[in-house]
Amino acid sequence: MSLGDIGPLHRSLDWSPVTKVRITDNKYVYELSFAGASYNSETGSLPVFRERFSVGNPNINIEASITEEVWENIDEAALKNVQGYEYIESRLKISTAVAMERKQAFAAVSFVPLRKDPSSGSYQKLVSFSIHLRFSEQAYPQRAAAQVYKQNSVLASGNWYKVAVQFTGIHLITYDDLSSMGLSPSSIDPRNLRVYGNGGGMLPEPCSAPRLDDLMENAIFVAGENDGSFNQGDYILFYGESPDVWDWDDGTQQFTHEVNLYSNFSYYFITADLGQGKRIQSVSSTTQPYTHIVNKFTDRKFIEKDDLNIVRTGRDWFEYPPYEVQTTAEYTFTFPDIDLSSPVKMKTRVAARSSASSNFKYYINGNELVETLTVQTVSFTTDQYARTATSESEFAVSSANVLLKVNYSKPFSASIGWMDYIALNARRNLNFGSGQLAFRDPLSAGTGNVAEYNMSGALSALTLWDITDRFNIRKVNTNINGSAMTFRLPADSISEFIAFDGTSYFSASFVGKVPNQNLHSISIPDLLIVAHPAFMSEATRLANHHRDHDGLNVFLTEIDKVYNEFSSGAQD
Known part of the structure; x- marks a missing residue:
């Protein structure tokens, strides 16, 4: 249904010629402008016409049309100095949107008033035109049910104690740890101990992306809780995650990492005031026949040092020192019980500032070239400071210690390079050494699959947790025969496990007592x-x-x- 229109309204543009603008002593940009022009990152240095009109209803569709156009040719040689000129098309590309400001709705119209004349091929600027807006009622598609949010936060009542973890694995909290936090362990019922926390990683950036609401309770193990008293020698075990996370990439068939840009720790919350807590339950092997035997798994490690933001803005951080005075660096990765018959997969990202293309060369075992990564040229007279490049490759190894030597080939003395990260995926034999061993096998995962896992080096004291669902961890009942552990579980998707012998745990650092709060209720x-x-x-x-x-x-x-x-x- 039509809701009216605006216009036609006549507009004229007062253009200035292409101008060379000094940014620093040795850096220039070329600017094309007209009176009232605006700019955005999508169009480079091309000027944008933008106008907005007050409307009463924000729930509208906008149709904008331009008529009575008057065009003039523009100096093509000068125009080609302007960043983004290659985006100029043969016709205007008009964008419309509805914006809210101080509860007032506005219809916004914008476009780049330049074109490449389809008849002559000449570049032209728009000097005058008429603009006409038509409004219609917005038809909404049927939307999925909105997420229902909790009415109250778990932090609204009870005593809460916040702890920080830095590593992924099983964490230990002892009697003395609780006492140092300010609890009186001997006066609490250990069956009421609870641990809340949502694991590692960053929140999703899109507002529409699903996310956890409030703190989630984690299944934990409490030793000595059955007598209803928390005594010296009793303890809590919980699975905690690093702030940095890994995800499986179906396209590249490898795990990719994501460093948390905002926090060096993940946090968990402890209470004993909300009744009996969630405990780790047991699961037995399935009786279904196996489709895959698993005696190897994929391990993953990365090196990424966020020391330097080379342009002092944005979210890209790189290693310091750069490849400038010293143009070679070495990086060591260790994968115990590595499968020498399987290649190691590498993903790496670098940056360089050079007026000619430059190369990063990766060597293994000192002199065996396994990858050459080329970074394209940068013009020192533009506002692009450096370029980045990413590559994925694989190579064979001859030992558990993987030593990578990276050399930056400088075309000129002023060229400079930076390392962002190196991430490796390596296949390892499923052999338990000591402490903790986390493992997973993407090669056996698939709809309807059942995997039988065979681990060597196992002892009778070995415990295995299925940590695929970090909030509902399960203890797997396994069969240990000598030093061999076996278990069988469905493998419809990639499952994560962790085996431990009780000799080594991570610790959680006490942050402080958390006063009651309830933002969910406002x-x-x-x-x-x-x-x-x-x-x-x-x-x-x-x-x-x-x-x-x-x-x-x-x-x-x-x-x-x-x-x-x-x-x-x-x-x-």
Whole structure:
């Protein structure tokens, strides 16, 4: 249904010629502009015409048309100095959107007023035109049911104690650990001990992506809880995850890592005030016939040192020192019980700043070239400081110690390179050494598959957990015959396991006691202010100003409370 229109409205553009603009002593950019022009990253240095119109209804479709166009030729040689000129098309590409500002809806129209004349092939600028907007009611497709959020946070009541972990694996909390946190272990019923936390990794960036709501309870093991008293020698075991995570890439058939950009720790929360907690349950081997025998697994390791942001903005960080004075660096990876018959897969990313293309060369065993990664040239007169390059390759190894030597071939003395990361996937024989061993086998995973796992080096004291679902960990009942452990489970998807002998655990560092909070329970305010604790006094003044002068319903909270309820206590 039509909701009316605006226009036609006549507009003229007052153009300036292409101008060379000095950014630094030795850096220039070329700028093309007209009065009132704006710019964005999608169009490079090409100017954008942008105008917005007040509308009453935000739920509309916008159809924009340009008529009465008057074009003039533009100096092609000068235009080709402008970054992004190659994006100029033969016709205008008009973008429309509805934006909200101070509860007022606006219809926004934008386009680059340049074209390549389809008849003559000449580049032209638009000097005058008329714009016409038509509005219609927006038809909404049937949407999936909205996520139902919890009415209250688990942090709303009880005593809570926050701990930090840095590594992925099984963590130990002892009687003395609880005592040092401020609990009185002897006065609590250990059956009520609970551990909450959402694991490692960063929150998804798209708002529409699914995410965990509030803190999730983890299944844990509490030694000595059956007598109802937590005594010296009793302890808690829980599976904790590093802030850095791995994901399986179906396309490349390897695991890829993601470093947490915001936090060096993952966080977990302990309480004993909410009744009996979740415990690890047991699972026995399936009686189904196996489709795959697993006696090898894929291990993965990476080196990524986020020491330097070379342009002092954005999220790309690189290793320091760069490949400049020293142009060679060595990186060592160790994979015990490596399968020498399987290639090691490598993924690596680098950056370079050079006026000619330059190469990173990767050597194994000192002199065996396994990869040459080329980084394209950078013009020192543009605003692009450096270029990046990524490659994936594989190579054979001759021992468990993988020594990679990386050499940057500098075309000129001013060329400089940076290492972002090196990540390796290697096949290992399924042999238990000591401490903890996490393993998984993507090669046996598939719909309807059943895997029989055969682990060597096992002892009678060995315990195995299925950690595929980190909130509902299961203890696997295995068969140990001599030093061989076997178990059989469905393998429809990649399963994660961890075996341990009780000789080595990770520790959790006490962060502090967490006061009760309940952001989940608040009504939606007119204005939400989130502030760092150091700025709360000034934030309170701002909140009171909006309450007193604007009549707004303002909710003010500290950023750490948002982290606790919505990102498992980690900065994100």
